[in-house]
Each structure stands twice: as structure tokens, then as C-alpha cells.
Amino acid sequence: MLTDTDVRQALHGVIDPEIRKPIDEIGMLGGFAIDGDTVTVDILLTVPGCPHTDEITARVRAALEPIGATSVEVRFGEMEPEQRAQMASGLQKEMPFRRPDSRTTVIGVSSGKGGVGKSTVTTNIAAALNTLGHRVGVLDADIWGFSIPRMFGLRGRRPVAFDGMIMPLDRNGVKVISIGFFLPSEEEAVVWRGPMLHKALEQFLTDVYWGDDLEYLLIDLPPGTGDVSLSLATFLPNMGMLVVTTPQPVAQKVAERAANMAGKVKQRLLGVVENMSGSVFGDGGGQELADVLGIPLLGKLPLAGEIRESSDAGEPFVWSHPDDPTTAVYMDVARKLAEFRPRRRLPVMEIGSR
Numbered sequence: 001m002l003t004d005t006d007v008r009q010a011l012h013g014v015i016d017p018e019i020r021k022p023i024d025e026i027g028m029l030g031g032f033a034i035d036g037d038t039v040t041v042d043i044l045l046t047v048p049g050c051p052h053t054d055e056i057t058a059r060v061r062a063a064l065e066p067i068g069a070t071s072v073e074v075r076f077g078e079m080e081p082e083q084r085a086q087m088a089s090g091l092q093k094e095m096p097f098r099r100p101d102s103r104t105t106v107i108g109v110s111s112g113k114g115g116v117g118k119s120t121v122t123t124n125i126a127a128a129l130n131t132l133g134h135r136v137g138v139l140d141a142d143i144w145g146f147s148i149p150r151m152f153g154l155r156g157r158r159p160v161a162f163d164g165m166i167m168p169l170d171r172n173g174v175k176v177i178s179i180g181f182f183l184p185s186e187e188e189a190v191v192w193r194g195p196m197l198h199k200a201l202e203q204f205l206t207d208v209y210w211g212d213d214l215e216y217l218l219i220d221l222p223p224g225t226g227d228v229s230l231s232l233a234t235f236l237p238n239m240g241m242l243v244v245t246t247p248q249p250v251a252q253k254v255a256e257r258a259a260n261m262a263g264k265v266k267q268r269l270l271g272v273v274e275n276m277s278g279s280v281f282g283d284g285g286g287q288e289l290a291d292v293l294g295i296p297l298l299g300k301l302p303l304a305g306e307i308r309e310s311s312d313a314g315e316p317f318v319w320s321h322p323d324d325p326t327t328a329v330y331m332d333v334a335r336k337l338a339e340f341r342p343r344r345r346l347p348v349m350e351i352g353s354r
Helices: 004-012 053-067 081-089 118-131 194-206 227-235 249-264 285-293 305-312 325-337
Strands: 029-035 038-045 071-078 105-110 136-140 169-171 174-178 216-220 240-245 268-277 297-302
Touching: 004 029, 004 053, 038 053, 053 071, 105 118, 105 227, 105 249, 118 136, 118 174, 118 216, 118 240, 118 268, 118 305, 118 325, 194 227, 227 249, 240 249, 240 285, 249 268, 249 285, 268 285, 268 325, 285 297, 297 325
Parallel strands: 038 071, 105 216, 105 240, 136 174, 136 216, 240 268, 268 297
Antiparallel strands: 029 038, 169 174
16 A cells, blocks of 8 residues: 555655756645545646646656556646745745855856857866766857757747746756847847847856756857956856867967966966867867967867758757767867866966966
8 A cells, every 4th residue: 555655754755857956845746635546646736838738747657667557647736926935935046156165166158259060168177077977057148149949959948937936957867058048039139238238148157046956067158358257256256267269370369368367367278279270271270279378288189070060950960970089189188177176276377467
């Protein structure tokens, strides 16, 4: 015979796919009824039309069947406003990555100029860290030139929001947020000045529920050293910086300016990635930049049509071509970045004093 205790303990192991906490802890378990070997479970959703109902149903059944439930019915309802407010009050409503006890490594991916493949590198490093078993988030801070939604195959999707909290979209376990998710179309222009950009970034860091188990947050920065980079330096003073450049001298020198800015605002420089290596852009510029900055060259990535095709198709190359030599380079870069954890404070690189 199934007992209330058996069922309640089993349902405590059901984790909500978005919030990643037990459904009973966050008020989603409305109740259950036992009739012999049949269990009926009531689940309260934060908003109607939740896209994860099938996944929740599967998780509830997977939890109850091992304890002897031969038939499981899952019924969905909606939280009352007071219940949603109570749930939201218990979730993140601060900038968690600034806390001294934060276990999340924040890595900004920067470049001096556009067109060097920075977003492609961000996407595939995130996919590589995810493949290694890490819990990863990606914040698309390139407000004017956002491309992360397309590269993760999330175009046209809309995040779920309730009581001032926003749930990031999920792709194979990688949490993703971008201004592109809130615009009517991919072609919509964002015509904002500094204060609006500052507020949008603040909301992405405070109003988005990243969870308390995120190991890495990659931030795809816009090219150059403008308002977005300055705002993030204020919000996240301990953010590490990864510099992406192509081998050509013009890109290398502009990328050095971005690195110099990181040094001036006391951010950590983690390394250089040379993208489009060995092509018409030449070879070796990434190593020269790394030598000038006194930081390691973490990897050299080729210019390949397959990478461009995967990005346009919304399939990160690391996932779509797991056995490709380029994927092996991305995996190696991810392993090197995985060595940089918050508890290992790196010395500040005083670039400007050279």
C-alpha cells in the first residue's frame, strides 16, 4: 500500500525544469490523492501555457513508479497571485554574482572590433563547458548586435515571466538570455543610449532567475570599450575577461585596446583565443597579443564553413560535430577556463603600466 509519506518523499525529488528546485519547496505541488496503486498529482504552474508540462509529467511519473504507483495522473492548474508573489519573493532578486560567497565564475568574452567571431566563440565555449558537465549560463550583452538567440536555435522564443522574475531560456541545459527574446523580430533595431543599456544589463543580472547552482556565466560583450563594458565593470568587478582576436594585426591591435580597458577597471585577463586562424587572415596574431598582455593563448580556431553553417542553423558546432578537430580545440579551451574559479583570485593585470 502506498502511503502519504512515501508519495510525499518521492515528489520531493521532482525538480522543476526551469527553477531547478523541488516542486514542493517552491509551492508547485498543489496536492495529491492516493487510490490503491493510483496516484493523482496536482501541479500549480506559475503561468498558463507553460512549455514544460510534458517534462514535469514525465518527472512525476518517474518519481512515483519506483515506489509502486502503477497509474499516475498529473493535473495542471495555475497559482493564485498571492502564491506567485510568495514564490517570487523566495527567488533571486539581487545581483548574486557580486556576493563574496558566489560560486559562479563570470567570464566576459570581448573583442576590440566586430566580425572576429566573438559570439561564435562564446556559444561554443558554453556548449563545451556544458559537455564537460558544468552548469552554464550565457548573457548576450551585445544589445545592438545580438546573435546569441540564432546561434543557440532559440529565435522566436519568449521567456516566461512572473511577478518581476524572468526565466532564461534553456538549450540542452545551457541557460540563455538576450534582448532578442523581447523584440518583435530579429530585424528590430535597438536604439538606446547609455542609461537604457545600463538598466537592461542590470535587469539581466538581477531580474533573471539564474539559479543558485550556476558554475559559469559567459557574457557576450559588444565590440569595443563603450557603455556596456563600463556598466558591466561596475556591476561585476571580479569578472574575468577572455579576449578574442583574428590573426591580422589590425584586429590584434584593436583587441589590445579592449584588454587595456579591462586592466584599467581592475578586471582579470584570463587568456586570448585566436579565431579564423591559418586562413586569409594569417597566423600568429593571437600569440603575439597574448605575449604583449602577459597572458596565455588558450586556443587557435580555424576559419571553416561548417562552423558558420552550424551557427546559422542554431546548432553549436561543439554539439553538432563532437568528433571534429575544432571541437577538440574548443573543449581544450573550456578545460583551461574551468581552472579559473572564484575561490582562486587571480592577480590583476595592470596593462596600462607597461
